[in-house]
Amino acid sequence: AQSVTQLGSHVSVSEGALVLLRCNYSSSVPPYLFWYVQYPNQGLQLLLKYTTGATLVKGINGFEAEFKKSETSFHLTKPSAHMSDAAEYFCAVREYGNKLVFGAGTILRVKS
Amino acid sequence: DAGVIQSPRHEVTEMGQEVTLRCKPISGHNSLFWYRQTMMRGLELLIYFNNNVPIDDSGMPEDRFSAKMPNASFSTLKIQPSEPRDSAVYFCASSLQGQNPNYGYTFGSGTRLTVV
Numbered sequence: 763a764q765s766v767t768q769l770g771s772h773v774s775v776s777e778g779a780l781v782l783l784r785c786n787y788s789s790s791v792p793p794y795l796f797w798y799v800q801y802p803n804q805g806l807q808l809l810l811k812y813t814t815g816a817t818l819v820k821g822i823n824g825f826e827a828e829f830k831k832s833e834t835s836f837h838l839t840k841p842s843a844h845m846s847d848a849a850e851y852f853c854a855v856r857e858y859g860n861k862l863v864f865g866a867g868t869i870l871r872v873k874s
Numbered sequence: 875d876a877g878v879i880q881s882p883r884h885e886v887t888e889m890g891q892e893v894t895l896r897c898k899p900i901s902g903h904n905s906l907f908w909y910r911q912t913m914m915r916g917l918e919l920l921i922y923f924n925n926n927v928p929i930d931d932s933g934m935p936e937d938r939f940s941a942k943m944p945n946a947s948f949s950t951l952k953i954q955p956s957e958p959r960d961s962a963v964y965f966c967a968s969s970l971q972g973q974n975p976n977y978g979y980t981f982g983s984g985t986r987l988t989v990v
Binding site for chain 2: 798805811860864
């Protein structure tokens with residue numbers, strides 16, 4: 763079965779600093795990978811996804827992620843953090859049959 | 875499109891009572907998922923349906939939990955009897971299933987259940 767590991771349950775950055783949220787996956791087949799964001803008291807919203815093709819994918823709100831097969835990683839980055847980026851972020855891998863398996867989540871705090 | 879609609883948004887009930895959570899998926903989506911989110915266990919997939927048929931219910935914690943999807947536009951998750959440890963946020967999500975993996979999930983806003 764596929765699985766997802768998110769390194770760091772909490773990440774704190776200063777406003778304007780680089781955001782880096784780490785995600786590693788395990789999969790015996792080519793993975794489909796996703797990042798979701800959850801704001802307080804809301805559902806999950808899709809940030810970006812990798813399916814096939816270009817390994818650097820761009821999403822909403824200035825986020826991007828790079829699929830690195832050799833490292834089994836799909837880290838999420840944003841060059842300059844904004845206060846509105848404070849939220850919880852989930853990495854997910856799609857299993858066969860359309861089922862998504864989520865990581866434990868990383869809470870991003872942005873300091874002013 | 876109004877997105878995935880869940881009701882109620884909040885539910886407070888006493889232990890032992892029956893609780894029913896409702897979900898209306900996005901029109902045209904053929905897969906529906908029920909997730910539970912807690913601080914301790916994160917996001918857990920409880921059950922999912924394809925074309926109204928339950929495909930995988932291995933995440934349903936106990937026989938107290940049951941889910942139905944009588945048609946393409948409605949699903950329920952029922953807990954009977956409810957217990958305090960069932961307190962969580964329950965999310966419904968829908969997707970268009972197929973070979974094309976470009977279809978992600980769309981989540982509802984969730985139902986926050988508190989069992990006292």
